Amino acid sequence: MNETETMSKHSFQNTLYSNDNLYVLSGLNSGWVDLIYLDPPFNSKRMYSAPIGTKAAGATFKDMWTWQDVNEHYLNTLAENYPELTQFIASVGRIHSKAMMSYLTYMIQRIIEMHRVLKKTGSLYLHCDPTASHYLKVLLDSVFGKKNFVSEIIWSYAWGVRTAKRWNKKHDIILMYAKSADFTFNSNDVLEDRQSSEATQKRLKYKGAMTTDWNKGRGTEKLALPTDVWYIPTINAMSNERTGYPTQKPLELLHRIIKASSKEGDIVLDPFCGCATTCVAAQQLDRKWIGIDIEKQSVKILIDRLSDDAGLFKDFTATYQIPKRTDIKEIAPSESVKQRLYKQQDGKCNGCGQDFEIRNLEIDHIIPKAKGGGDYYENYQLLCGSCNRIKGVRPMEYLRKKIEVREKMLNDKIFFGE
Numbered sequence: 001m002n003e004t005e006t007m008s009k010h011s012f013q014n015t016l017y018s019n020d021n022l023y024v025l026s027g028l029n030s031g032w033v034d035l036i037y038l039d040p041p042f043n044s045k046r047m048y049s050a051p052i053g054t055k056a057a058g059a060t061f062k063d064m065w066t067w068q069d070v071n072e073h074y075l076n077t078l079a080e081n082y083p084e085l086t087q088f089i090a091s092v093g094r095i096h097s098k099a100m101m102s103y104l105t106y107m108i109q110r111i112i113e114m115h116r117v118l119k120k121t122g123s124l125y126l127h128c129d130p131t132a133s134h135y136l137k138v139l140l141d142s143v144f145g146k147k148n149f150v151s152e153i154i155w156s157y158a159w160g161v162r163t164a165k166r167w168n169k170k171h172d173i174i175l176m177y178a179k180s181a182d183f184t185f186n187s188n189d190v191l192e193d194r195q196s197s198e199a200t201q202k203r204l205k206y207k208g209a210m211t212t213d214w215n216k217g218r219g220t221e222k223l224a225l226p227t228d229v230w231y232i233p234t235i236n237a238m239s240n241e242r243t244g245y246p247t248q249k250p251l252e253l254l255h256r257i258i259k260a261s262s263k264e265g266d267i268v269l270d271p272f273c274g275c276a277t278t279c280v281a282a283q284q285l286d287r288k289w290i291g292i293d294i295e296k297q298s299v300k301i302l303i304d305r306l307s308d309d310a311g312l313f314k315d316f317t318a319t320y321q322i323p324k325r326t327d328i329k330e331i332a333p334s335e336s337v338k339q340r341l342y343k344q345q346d347g348k349c350n351g352c353g354q355d356f357e358i359r360n361l362e363i364d365h366i367i368p369k370a371k372g373g374g375d376y377y378e379n380y381q382l383l384c385g386s387c388n389r390i391k392g393v394r395p396m397e398y399l400r401k402k403i404e405v406r407e408k409m410l411n412d413k414i415f416f417g418e
């Protein structure tokens with residue numbers, strides 16, 4: 001498929017990208033997506049892996065964060081555009097831990113891109129838990145604007161072990177932000193059945209919701225306007241829905257979000273799609289979808305799931321390619337681009353961080369052209385000759401790893417007096 005075609009509504013194809021979502025998001029046009037749901041790893045410092053024998057066997061994903069996960073180029077951009085936020089993240093490094101600081105830096109780069117690709121009427125749901133929800137909310141406040149915070153949804157469930165030593169954790173948090181006050185919300189499509197769950201019944205009893213104006217005279221319909229506390233069971237061990245993919249979310253949860261915040265034909269994006277629950281739910285509700293996951297295993301599971309659950313996977317493209325934006329002008333690398341970058345980078349190489357004269361720095365594509373990186377300003381950086389040769393057409397992670405190893409060797413030499 002021609003990648004730029006995915007940008008046009010007419011030739012849109014539901015697409016699963018197997019790549020880092022930062023790269024894929026950077027390749028999507030601005031103001032293009034109607035709804036984003038993301039369920040990123042929670043910084044829980046462990047590797048998840050799927051049990052052998054399940055549909056997802058072999059899938060592992062990283063839930064451990066170190067400074068290496070952070071693309072330093074984006075940190076520079078961040079300091080320029082969000083100076084307070086950069087300070088906030090650095091403070092979290094002291095208040096909480098370096099790992100949390102790295103996690104937030106990793107997340108903020110992606111949140112900025114997600115905000116950019118959302119339509120004016122769009123909204124974003126970030127699924128997290130109390131480990132980092134308070135920090136993530138600050139990030140969202142500063143990128144979306146605090147006035148665009150809509151809801152903190154409590155997803156409550158009964159699953160998991162219990163202890164007598166403390167309150168047992170039985171909920172996740174879903175933070176909802178809108179791009180503007182003009183966001184889509186179809187409350188009538190997500191009315192609550194008063195009998196549907198124990199939690200709903202209790203809440204109605206406590207709050208006396210039966211007497212609110214809206215509910216007056218509707219008693220016989222047994223429906224109420226939706227609230228921000230949802231009781232939805234986790235996927236049962238015997239359920240057909242279960243793929244075995246670690247942290248798989250129930251379809252019912254995604255149906256609720258998609259029905260409330262999008263219309264038929266809208267584009268739903270999940271940048272951490274795992275076993276593609278969001279994509280399947282979107283397909284079932286006649287929305288278009290884009291899923292992104294760094295794990296190649298996702299593609300396989302999605303093909304199985306769509307043929308099982310939705311049976312419509314002829315509309316679906318799986319690719320490793322990064323899409324190319326068609327809404328910004330390409331600028332060929334030039335002397336004026338170089339001067340602008342030199343100022344932005346404070347005269348330093350973006351790899352080794354050392355000071356250089358402008359004539360000793362070279363323009364490099366952050367996402368290599370060979371990997372779909374475009375000729376636009378946001379994709380340029382300056383590297384010294386040595387860093388540029390090491391990096392070649394590889395991603396920045398490769399260069400950073402090399403520099404780290406080189407520094408370690410130098411330190412060892414100093415330490416051992418060689």
Ligand SMILES: C[S@@+](CC[C@H](N)C(=O)[O-])C[C@H]1O[C@@H](n2cnc3c(N)ncnc32)[C@H](O)[C@@H]1O
Binds near residue numbers: 022062275276295
């Ligand atoms: C908590 S799981 C999502 C589960 C999903 N909601 C479901 O129902 O299956 C997080 C996912 O994020 C993916 N992931 C982590 N870092 C990523 C990145 N940089 N780009 C794309 N996907 C990433 C992991 O591979 C994992 O599948």
Ligand SMILES: [Zn+2]
Binds near residue numbers: 351353354383386
């Ligand atoms: Zn360098």
